[in-house]
Structures are given as structure tokens and as C-alpha cells.
Amino acid sequence: MTRRTALTALLAGAAVPVLASCSSGITSLKGDGAGGGSGSSDGGLTIGTANFTENQILGYLYAGVLNAAGVRTTVKPNLGSREIVVPALRSGDIDLLPEYQGSLLLYLDKKATDTEPGAMQNALATVLPDGLEVLPYAAAEDRDSFAVTRGTAERHGLKTLADLAKVNGELVFGAAAEMKKRVVGVVGLKDEYGVEFKEFKSLDSSGPLVKGALKKGDIDVANVFTTDVDIAENGWVLLADPKNLIPAQHIVPLVASRKADSKVRKALARLGNVLTTPELTELNRLVDKEKQDPDRVAAAWLKKHKLS
Numbered sequence: 680m681t682r683r684t685a686l687t688a689l690l691a692g693a694a695v696p697v698l699a700s701c702s703s704g705i706t707s708l709k710g711d712g713a714g715g716g717s718g719s720s721d722g723g724l725t726i727g728t729a730n731f732t733e734n735q736i737l738g739y740l741y742a743g744v745l746n747a748a749g750v751r752t753t754v755k756p757n758l759g760s761r762e763i764v765v766p767a768l769r770s771g772d773i774d775l776l777p778e779y780q781g782s783l784l785l786y787l788d789k790k791a792t793d794t795e796p797g798a799m800q801n802a803l804a805t806v807l808p809d810g811l812e813v814l815p816y817a818a819a820e821d822r823d824s825f826a827v828t829r830g831t832a833e834r835h836g837l838k839t840l841a842d843l844a845k846v847n848g849e850l851v852f853g854a855a856a857e858m859k860k861r862v863v864g865v866v867g868l869k870d871e872y873g874v875e876f877k878e879f880k881s882l883d884s885s886g887p888l889v890k891g892a893l894k895k896g897d898i899d900v901a902n903v904f905t906t907d908v909d910i911a912e913n914g915w916v917l918l919a920d921p922k923n924l925i926p927a928q929h930i931v932p933l934v935a936s937r938k939a940d941s942k943v944r945k946a947l948a949r950l951g952n953v954l955t956t957p958e959l960t961e962l963n964r965l966v967d968k969e970k971q972d973p974d975r976v977a978a979a980w981l982k983k984h985k986l987s
Contacts, residue, residue, distance in 0.1 A: 724750055727755045728764070729757075731886060734777055735973045736962050740980070743981040744949060750946070754974075756973070782928060786861075795927065814943075817951035819954045822905045823863050824917045826903045827915065838918065841921060847873070847876075851880060852898065862924075
């Protein structure tokens with residue numbers, strides 16, 4: 680992927696059909712996820728992933744269920760942040776990527792206020808660039824969160840994000856570089872909670888850099904994902920979000936419409952109905968802690984659940 684592709688401007692596009700919400704938590708044009716589908720996957724499909732463990736696992740899960748449905752796939756893992764992978768999807772370098780509802784919506788519309796999964800799915804349908812669409816979202820969810828050590832929480836009386844304002848200018852925040860400009864990040868923490876940090880350290884989000892820095896005391900607040908097993912293992916405190924700055928983050932396939940035929944829709948809907956948050960957390964553990972390869976972890980899980 681060229682640097683030009685990575686920096687392609689994200690343009691506002693025409694709306695795709697508004698999706699109907701259902702009580703099961705899966706949203707679709709039709710209840711089975713097989714609605715629409717004028718595209719064709721006959722020529723194969725390229726799946727891209729962001730640059731963190733869970734997204735890579737999801738990419739291989741997508742590949743496995745699609746292969747089982749007769750769709751030939753190629754996985755390009757670890758491409759980078761949303762600011763890189765979404766333009767790559769629009770340019771045709773990739774055809775499909777695992778996304779997260781709330782973060783994707785705020786990326787496309789910084790003024791979005793929806794936080795409920797069904798409402799966000801409908802909102803996404805109205806702001807997605809022409810040629811892209813979201814398919815049914817999974818039962819599994821992985822939210823951004825902001826963590827502090829138990830010692831830091833007790834020392835400063837931190838229980839919620841609002842409490843961070845009591846120590847404005849004293850704490851160091853560590854996260855991926857893009858969190859400095861995101862609503863679910865420095866911008867939103869200041870606008871919604873009046874929080875200002877002593878320093879922002881550009882590290883990673885829920886990765887070895889930010890978690891190592893939190894353990895060492897080099898940072899005081901870390902951006903971690905709620906499916907990260909290190910949260911419980913280290914006894915870190917996730918600060919509550921009383922103003923709902925952080926929206927729901929169900930896993931959702933973002934796909935080029937030209938590839939979204941019924942085979943693709945049905946296969947990804949089946950996966951979404953089976954994959955749960957605890958199971959996704961366990962898959963992360965196998966890769967991050969047991970040092971297993973994400974493609975093999977995904978393949979074993981799909982076989983276990985009779986999806987491959």
C-alpha cells in the first residue's frame with residue numbers, strides 16, 4: 680500500500696439503505712443478513728486489518744467463514760490505524776475490514792451522538808461514503824476504555840472520567856497517536872469532562888507500549904480495550920463514563936458494496952451471531968499471552984464452532 684493511498688481524503692458519500700434494528704442485537708436489511716447484495720465475490724476478496732491483535736484475529740475469522748462459503752480470500756494484516764485502512768478500502772486496495780460501530784461512526788461524523796447499537800447502525804448507513812456499507816453487527820463488543828492503576832485510583836480518588844478533572848495538569852496520558860485528535864480521546868475528554876493532561880505520550884492503544892508504560896509508571900492513564908486480559912491480571916481500574924462519551928463498540932464488517940453478495944453477507948452474519956465478547960477476549964489471550972499465531976487461533980475457533 681502506497682503512502683498516497685494511506686493519506687487519501689475521506690469524502691462524504693451517498694447514503695446506503697437504512698437498516699432495521701432487531702431485539703437480538705444483530706442489525707440487517709433482512710433478519711438473516713442476506714439483504715441487498717448486487718455485488719459479486721466471484722473474483723475473490725481481500726481483507727485488511729488494523730495494527731492490533733484483536734483486529735488481526737477478526738480478519739482471519741472473516742477469512743475462514745468466507746472460505747467455507749466458497750469465497751476465496753487474502754488477508755493483509757496489520758496495515759495500520761483507521762486513518763489508513765478506511766481510505767485503503769475506499770481506494771480498492773482491500774475489500775473488507777473488521778470495524779467497531781462507535782469508533783467508525785465518530786470517525787465519519789465527529790458530531791454523532793448516537794450510542795445505542797441499533798441507532799448507530801442506522802446512523803452509519805447515512806454517513807458512509809458511496810460504495811461502502813456495514814453488514815450485521817456481531818454480538819461481540821470491544822469498547823475503548825481509560826485505565827489507571829489501583830494505586831493511582833486510590834491516591835487521587837479516581838472512579839470516573841469526571842474525576843480526572845480534579846487533577847488537571849498532573850497526569851500523563853498514553854495512547855496511540857491518533858487518540859490525541861479523536862473524540863474518544865483527548866478531544867472528547869476535554870470537551871465532555873473538562874480534563875487536561877500534563878502530557879500526552881504517543882504509544883499504542885491496548886498494546887505492549889502503553890501497557891508497559893502504565894506498569895512502569897511512565898504514564899498515569901492508558902487507553903485499553905475492554906477485551907484486554909491484562910486489565911484483570913493487573914488489577915487496573917477502568918474509569919466509568921457517566922456522560923457516555925464512549926459509544927457501544929460491537930464488531931461490524933465494513934465492506935465494499937461491489938463485493939457484498941449473498942454469500943459474503945450470510946457467512947459474516949453467521950459468524951456475528953456466534954462470536955461473543957468473552958470468546959473474543961479468550962482469543963486475544965491465546966495470541967497475546969500464549970503467543971499463538973492469530974490465523975491458527977482463528978482457524979481452531981471456527982472449527983470448534985462448526986463455521987469452517
